[in-house]
Amino acid sequence: MKKIIEIKNLTKKYKQLTAIDNLSFDVYENEILGLLGPNGSGKSTTINSILSLLNYDSGSIKIFNKEMSPEAYDIKSKIGVVFQDVAVFEELTVIENIDYFCGLYINDKKIRKEYVKDAIDLVGLNEFIKFYPKQLSGGLLRRLNIACGIAHKPKVIFLDEPTVAVDPQSRNSILEGIKKLRENGATIIYTTHYMEEVEIICDRIIIIDKGKIIAKGNKEELKKLVNIEEKITIELLEKLSNVQKEKIIKLNHVVEFVEAEKSIVLTYSSGRKNLSDLIEFMNNSKIKYSRIYSELPTLNDVFLELTGKELRD
Amino acid sequence: MIVFKNYFKILNKHKGVILLYVGILLLFTLFSTQSNNNTQSFVASKPNVAVINNDSKTEIVNNLYRYLEENTDIIDIENNDSKLNDALFYQEIDAIIYIYDGYTNDYLSNKENNLNVKYGNTVYSSYVDMILKRYFKIADIVNDDVNSTDDIISIINNSLKNTTEVEIKNTLDVDTISKASYFFNYANYSILAICIYSTAIILIRFNNKKIKNRNNISSKKSSSITKELYLGNLVFVLFVWLFVVALSIFINKDIMFTINGMLLIVNSLVFMICALSVGFLIGIFFNNESAIAAAVNIIALGTSFICGSFIPVEYLPNTVVAISKVLPSYWFIQNxxxxxxxxVFNYNTIIPLIINMFIIIxxxxxxxxxxxxxxxxxxxx
Structure with a gap:
């Protein structure tokens, strides 16, 4: 696969603090790369360094095989950025805002008009083109923010938490839009706090903590990194005796036993037929239960295991 | 030119505030056309005098009294030294004219007949002296040649009737040019307010970190964005200036096409550039709209008050005038x-104007x- 972004040994220091520590990774053409990390992990510093909004201390950043710099306008023309904070002009309508930001890249009025219309279609703001930002809901404002960042049809798009504080309807619309962008040939670098979004749209994920990459790969590869096979939850109809609890803990592959008021959660490190074995044990031990179900580990479990923090921390 | 285009779209949304400042300018203009009517016809003012007649009421005395009545306002004060002196001290009267006992006889017999006159400390006191001298110069000459009292009085009165028409030739329409000058003095507030508000509001929008980041990551050069912003400012300020000039022509008509009028226009252009620079400074220093509104009020209104826009500097305390000298508005208004x-336009009259403009620059x-x-x-x- 063709490398679009090549980052080698990127280091950025703020006096004593090392915000990015010798970071190296590549982004390939037409992939959606998820950049994950707790707050203060160095995600935004990494993105700002890539975009030349920040000076870095050492390392190299190549985009489209060319060195990125503040004056690399030919590279910049192919990049689109959607910042976490909504960055639009209050005095301009939806269509005027998109036209302005698209106009920073596209001079031809006719082409720009077409591109602006495509962007509006993509984010589903057709009914709101004459609205001012103040008149839009949080979700619609986010969609406008995205449209402003991608209207010029960039080949590489940086999306920094584009779905923060939006309603489910807008979130789905935004995620659909991102998928469409990729279908249209864009390469996307995506940061988010929402694991489920990463699971849905990202091809590859890089987890950053304290300025270092602590894991990278696709979802399956990351899940393999943690010592969890599955989690089984049993909703009980009666309380367990201590003997019964001890027997359950001693079952094969059980690494963790968590008891709640009317349920227990068992974490298994491996095993292919844990659920059937457990059901058999429950029946044989005549423990009455209402429901029993199994969950595969999520990226959140992976994240928690690797960083020791919840992503929303 | 997307930034340039956007500049005016943003300003368009703030037209309410800008129109408010234009409205204030129109209000001031109306005010300036209603007031400051400098008249060019003069009426002689009359000094206040007290006349104490210790002589008899002869025809000679009566004639002098009638002359004084015509040329002064005779104040009726009791013949009491203390009261008369008080009136003189408190400037209720400008002089006390004492007609001594035997004045008529002395006059008719060509004897020394100087009246005793006590003058006050007012500017009109010397005027009383002039009025008396005029009368007695004629009366003394007539007395030398004529014997009949009636003839004397008749000749004196006829001679006093002779007046000379004095016409003050003036190449300048002082009244209209004063109005034009007041118009530009008042315009100080609106020019400053509009320039500061518009320039600062645009800078705040474009210096917003989020917008700036978006502009910086775009393929449009930062220098090109800055140039378009500067061009927008310049075009807008020129537009405002043209509006002010058009308004001044509408109000003051032909006088604006005289050298004086043209100089007022040039002076306003120089000041407009300075107002633009103040706007830049405010826009760079402040980052929110409320601060801009406060800055506009403090700077535009404050300087207008202390630099002589609303109140002539002659009426301001010396300390205020000293402070106002460190502000460009002072030099604009001075000009x-x-x-x-x-x-008369020559090196000596023009050079102070150029120096003032240079200070503004x-x-x-x-x-x-x-x-x-x-x-x-x-x-x-």
């Missing part, structure tokens, strides 16, 4: 006031430099 007085340059240096420092940080 307006100077221009309305110039009748130095202010403008300093403000621009301060804005640039502060901005560079901020970016570096």
């Amino acid at each position: 307006n006031n100077l221009i309305k007085t110039i009748e 130095i202010f403008a340059f300093s403000f621009f430099m301060m804005a640039v240096i502060y901005n560079k420092k901020r970016i570096k940080n």
Whole structure:
């Protein structure tokens, strides 16, 4: 696969603090790369360094095989950025805002008009083109923010938490839009706090903590990194005796036993037929239960295991 | 030119505030056309005098009294030294004329007949002296040649009737040029308010970190964005200036096409550039709209008050005038006031205007430099 972004040994220091520590990774053409990390992990510093909004201390950043710099306008023309904070002009309508930001890249009025219309279609703001930002809901404002960042049809798009504080309807619309962008040939670098979004749209994920990459790969590869096979939850109809609890803990592959008021959660490190074995044990031990179900580990479990923090921390 | 285009779209949304300042200018204009009617016809003013007649009421005395009645306002004060002196001291009267006992006889017999006159400390006191001298110069000459009292009185009165028409030739329409000058003095507020508000509001929008980041990651060069913003400012300020000039022509008509009028226009253009630089400085220093509104009020209104826009500097305390000298508005208003007085244009009359304009330009340059240096420092940080 063709490398679009090549980052080698990127280091950025703020006096004593090392915000990015010798970071190296590549982004390939037409992939959606998820950049994950707790707050203060160095995600935004990494993105700002890539975009030349920040000076870095050492390392190299190549985009489209060319060195990125503040004056690399030919590279910049192919990049689109959607910042976490909504960055639009209050005095301009939806269509005027998109036209302005698209106009920073596209001079031809006719082409720009077409591109602006495509962007509006993509984010589903057709009914709101004459609205001012103040008149839009949080979700619609986010969609406008995205449209402003991608209207010029960039080949590489940086999306920094584009779905923060939006309603489910807008979130789905935004995620659909991102998928469409990729279908249209864009390469996307995506940061988010929402694991489920990463699971849905990202091809590859890089987890950053304290300025270092602590894991990278696709979802399956990351899940393999943690010592969890599955989690089984049993909703009980009666309380367990201590003997019964001890027997359950001693079952094969059980690494963790968590008891709640009317349920227990068992974490298994491996095993292919844990659920059937457990059901058999429950029946044989005549423990009455209402429901029993199994969950595969999520990226959140992976994240928690690797960083020791919840992503929303 | 997307930034340039956007500049005016943003300003268009703030037209309410800008129109408010234009409205204030129109209000001031209306005010300036209603007031400041400098008249060019003069009426002789009359001094107040007290006349104490210790002589008999002879025809000679009566004639002098009638003359004084015509040329002064005779105040009726009791013949009491203390009261008369008080009236003189408190400037209720400008002089006391004592007609001594035997004055008529002395006059008719060609004896020394000087009246005793006590003058006060007012500017009109010397005028009383002039009025009396005029009468007695004629009366003394007539007395030498004529014997009949009636003839004497008749000749004196006929001679006093002779007047000379004096016409003050003036090449300058002082009244209209004064109005034009006042118009530009009042315009100080609106020019400053509009320039500061519009320039600062645009800078705040474009210096917003989020917008700036978006502009910086775009393929449009930062220098090109800055150039378009500067061009937008310049075009807008020129538009405002043209509006002010058009308004001044509408109100003051042909006088604006005289050299004095043209100088007022040039002076306003120089000041407009300075106002633009103040706007730049404010826009760089402040980052929210409320602060801009406060700055506009403090700077535009404050300078208008202390630099002589609303109240002539002659009426301001010396300390205020001293402070106002460190503000460009003072020099702008000084020039307006100077221009309305110039009748002959030569090196000596023009050079003070040029010096004042140069001072305004130095202010403008300093403000621009301060804005640039502060901005560079901020970016570096």
